[in-house]
Amino acid sequence: MKTNQVSGQSRYMQNLPKLGTEDSFCFSCHPQIECFNACCSDLDLVLHPYDVLRLRRALGMSSRDFLARHCEAGAAPGAGVPDLYLKMRDDERLSCPFVRREGCSVYGDRPGACRSYPVGRGAGYDDEGNVFVQFVLVKEDHCRGFAESKEWKVGQWVEDQEISAYFEHSDRHLDLFSRIQQQNRVLAKDEIAKVMFALYQVDDFQVELKNGKIFGELDTQTGERDEILGDETACLVFAHQWLAKLLLAKRD
Secondary structure: OEOOOHHHHHHHHHOOOEEOOOOEEEOOOOOOOOOOOOOOEOOOOEOOHHHHHHHHHHOOOOHHHHHHHHEEEEOOOOOOOOEEEEOOOOOOOOEOOOEEOOEEOOHHHOOHHHHHOOEEEEEEEOOOOOEEEEEEEOOOOOOOHHHOOOEEEHHHHHHHOOOHHHHHHHHHHHHHHHHHHHOOOOOOHHHHHHHHHHHHOHHHHHHHHHHOOHHHHOOOOHHHHHHHHHOHHHHHHHHHHHHHHHHHOOOO
16 A cells, blocks of 8 residues: 655655746657656556546546556545555556556546646645645656756646646645545545545446436536536536535535
C-alpha cells in the first residue's frame, strides 16, 4: 500500500519557485531530447477520478477492469477515502505501464499531473475559507527540457496542454473533501464505498442511476438525467453533487 504524500508535497511545493499566470519559463520535451521518457518511471502518481475516467475510456476498459489492473490504493488522511495510485510495471525501472520507446501511448488522455509538468499547481483554502491557487515550477535534476529555448507563459502552458478541465474536476474533488475534513469527520466504511463507487466507477454508477432512486434525491429534471446517463463527464459532476448532499446535507 502506498503512503499518502499530501503533506510532504505541500512542504515540497513551498520551496519551489512561485509563478503567476503571466510569468515565463523555458521548456520543451520531445523524442530527440536526451532525457526523453526518463520521467515516466518509479512514480507515486495519484489518479484523481477524472484521470481514471479519461484513461480507462481511452483504453476501452470498464472501470472495474482498469482499477484492478492499473491502480493500487494508498492510505489517505482526513476523511479516510484512499488515494489511488497508478501501478507501475514490475520491471527494473518501475516503468509507467503506458510508456513506449516512442513516448506516451495514452498521450491524449494522460493524467493531469503528467499533463501539467513542469508546472505544479496547488489549490486550497485560506484561514478565511477563500480558495487560493498557486503555480510553481518543478525542476528535476535529470530533466533537460529546461535547456530548450521554447518560452512559455504559465497561462499559455495551461491552454496548450489542455489542463483546465483537469483543474476544474480536481477543484470539485478538493471542495467536497475539504468540507468533510472541516467537520473533523472520518467516513464510515459504507460511505467510503459509495464515494469510491460513484467517483471511480462512473460507468457502473450510471447503471445504478438508471435502476435506482438517486435522481429523485436531487430533484433532477428529465433533460439533466439524459445528459448524465449519456455523458460520463456530466455523470462525474453529478456524482460529486450527490455525495455532497449525502455526506454533508445534515451536517453543514
